[in-house]
Amino acid sequence: MNGVHDMGGMHGMGPIHHEKNEPVFHEPWEGRIYAMTRVIRAGGGRQNLDNSRHQLELLPPAEYLRMSYYERWLARLTNQLIANGVATREEIGSGTPAPGSPKAAPAVAAAMVPAMVVRRNSARRDAEVSPRFEVGQRVRARNINPTGHTRLPRYARGKAGVIVRDHGVFLFPDTNAEFLGEKPQHVYSVRFAARELWGDHASPRDFIHLDMWDDYLDRA
Amino acid sequence: MNHAHEHEHHHDHQAVPSDLNLRVKALESLLVEKGLVDRAALDAIVDTYETKIGPRNGARVVARAWVDPAYKKRLTSDATAAIAELGYVGRQGEDMVVLENTAKVHNLVVCTLCSCYPWPILGLPPVWYKSAPYRSRAVIDPRGVLREFGLELPDEVEVRVWDSTAELRYLVLPERPPGTEQMTEEQLAALVTRDSMVGVAKVSATGEQS
Numbered sequence: 505m506n507g508v509h510d511m512g513g514m515h516g517m518g519p520i521h522h523e524k525n526e527p528v529f530h531e532p533w534e535g536r537i538y539a540m541t542r543v544i545r546a547g548g549g550r551q552n553l554d555n556s557r558h559q560l561e562l563l564p565p566a567e568y569l570r571m572s573y574y575e576r577w578l579a580r581l582t583n584q585l586i587a588n589g590v591a592t593r594e595e596i597g598s599g600t601p602a603p604g605s606p607k608a609a610p611a612v613a614a615a616m617v618p619a620m621v622v623r624r625n626s627a628r629r630d631a632e633v634s635p636r637f638e639v640g641q642r643v644r645a646r647n648i649n650p651t652g653h654t655r656l657p658r659y660a661r662g663k664a665g666v667i668v669r670d671h672g673v674f675l676f677p678d679t680n681a682e683f684l685g686e687k688p689q690h691v692y693s694v695r696f697a698a699r700e701l702w703g704d705h706a707s708p709r710d711f712i713h714l715d716m717w718d719d720y721l722d723r724a
Numbered sequence: 725m726n727h728a729h730e731h732e733h734h735h736d737h738q739a740v741p742s743d744l745n746l747r748v749k750a751l752e753s754l755l756v757e758k759g760l761v762d763r764a765a766l767d768a769i770v771d772t773y774e775t776k777i778g779p780r781n782g783a784r785v786v787a788r789a790w791v792d793p794a795y796k797k798r799l800t801s802d803a804t805a806a807i808a809e810l811g812y813v814g815r816q817g818e819d820m821v822v823l824e825n826t827a828k829v830h831n832l833v834v835c836t837l838c839s840c841y842p843w844p845i846l847g848l849p850p851v852w853y854k855s856a857p858y859r860s861r862a863v864i865d866p867r868g869v870l871r872e873f874g875l876e877l878p879d880e881v882e883v884r885v886w887d888s889t890a891e892l893r894y895l896v897l898p899e900r901p902p903g904t905e906q907m908t909e910e911q912l913a914a915l916v917t918r919d920s921m922v923g924v925a926k927v928s929a930t931g932e933q934s
Contacts, residue, residue, distance in 0.1 A: 512836030512887065513864040517856040520872050526850050528774045533748035538848070539769035540752060543761050557838055573839065573854045578748060591754060599750030600757065607759040614764035621772055622844070626818035627891040655889045657836055659863065671819070671892055691890050702864055710883045712863050715890030 505558075505651050506658060508565040513659040513702070534574040541581050546620060547611035549588060553627070554681035558653035559584060627674045629688040635718070636690065641667050642724040643694060645716065653681035656720045660712075664724040665696035668713070676717055689718040778847035781812045782895060783916035785845060786927075787909045789822075790900045800824055803895065807845060817844035817893055823886065824897045825923070830881050831896045832870070832923035834862035835888040842893035846918060853922065863887055873924040896921050901929040 511517070529535040545551060559580045563571070571579065585591040595601055612620060637643055647662040648654065655677050671693065675686035698710035755761035785807055789796040799806040803820040807813070820842060823831035835841065836859050841849040852858050862869050866883050870876070877883065886894050898920040904912060919925035 510837055511856055511860040512862075514856075514860040515864075517860045520852050520855065520857045520861075520869065522852050522873065523850070528778070528848055529770065530851075531745060533745045535770035535774070536748050536752055536766055538773070539766040540748075540755060540761055542769055543765055544755070547760065560838065569856065573851070575744065578744070578751070582751070590760070591758070595754055596751055599753040601754060605758065607757075609759055610762040610765065611760075612765045613762050614768045617765055617768035617772060620815075621769070621777065622814035624813060624818045625815060628819055655837060657887065657889065659836075671821075671890070674891055677890075691892070693892075695884075698866075706864075707867065707879070707883065709879070709881070710866055710885070712885045712887060714887045715892050717890070 505561055505653065506649060507561045508568050509561045510657050512657045529574075533578075537574050537578045537581065541577055542620070543610070543612045544581065544585075550683065551584065551588075552680055552683075553625075554653055554677040555683070556580065556584075557677075558681045561653065629673050629675055629686065631673055631688040633673050633689055635670055635692075637667050637670075637692060637718070637721060637723075639667050639670060643667060643692075643716075643721040644724040645694070645714075646720055646722060648720075650678065652678065654678050656716065657714070659701055660696065660714055660716075663696055663700050665694040665700065665714075667692045668695045669693040671715065674717070676719060678717075678719070687719075691715050691717050692721070694721070773843075773848050777814075777844060779845075779916075779918035779921065780913070781810075781847075782842075782845035782918070782921045783913040784810055785812070785895070786897055786916045786921065787913035789897055790912055791909045796897075799897070807895075812844045814844045816840070817842045819892050820845075820895060821892050822895050822897050823884070823923075825899050825926075827899070828880075828882060829884060830870075830877055830923065831884045831886060831894075832862060832866050833886045833888065833894040833896060834859060836860070836863055837887075837889060840888035840893065842895055845895060846921060850918070870924060873919065875925055896923040898923075898925075898927045901927050903929040 560576050563576060563579055582596055586593055642664060644664045645656060645660045671691045673688050674691045675688050679685050679687045693713050694716045696712045698706035698712060699708060701712060756763055789799050799822050803822040807820055825831055839849055839854040863885055866885050867877060888894060915927050915931045917925055920927045
């Protein structure tokens, strides 16, 4: 979707605030919402990483820009719990389950955390899929404007670049996010000249690399 | 007014917090009471990312590559396996790529669409990495962004920006600073900053923290 999350190339966002000796979490609630999200995700159900990213993109744009990173995580987890029927808005507001609501068993106990954080959950797939392109080939990013999730940023659409690396076969986020299947396909590193993306004011010695799926590309 | 209605009002007044700490506390209480979350598991996750998984992991990878040419070769050809040799594996580090900075090429990593970052070796990302100013400008004005971090690159240096749009996670292998020839691997690791492994800084021989 053409949302505010797709920020590459925007102006007016202000200076970068670099904090020295920054803590991992600035407030206790940040760590708690991070950890709760990890634990709820580990519980399974109708969710995946691509869908989770899309849930952030679906936050109203003004809210998205106003919120801090972990405020977005709180909004997302709240929305997901309500959408999946796990909790009601009233319960989330009060912090107390409605009378008679079922009691589950936690998916993650403390003793399982060390194994959880090192467990791989790769999006790479073993599927035998032929690559449509090869290293060195010139390609053009498709001009697509889907209303759902995509990992093809607006700033690269319609632009020409060169394949510099074939990363192998990965699931396709655009369909996976909507639970429409994994559609495994090759992902490439595509190198774009900054001048192709931004025009002649850009440095001739700047290059931007994006990882792009077969379905994002045509021959140039 | 029936009892249920009174009950609701009681909650609205007492427990609908505006403060984020209170809101998250309420959510945690709810999920604990519903049996979905174990508080001790949350404590363990927070502790893991506060004290165990962080940029010191990546610094050890970089220092090893500086002192061991065979390791560096493995690292730049199959980063995931070479990083796993040092024990760093897991969520958001499943498929790693290492980018080597040289006198002629400077690499810079961003995620314009969200905040993808290699958790097992750098920990959770700093606020600036997740912020709109960095995400918006790293791709259109990388040299300006680097200047904001205090790094002025000569015009002839090629800048390569890597937008983490897929599930590959990037680690910049910074240049080993001159004047560190006598240092041990451990001393070298102490010089390597998080920022240098994202590509917004160089490593200084005096261990200047950025």
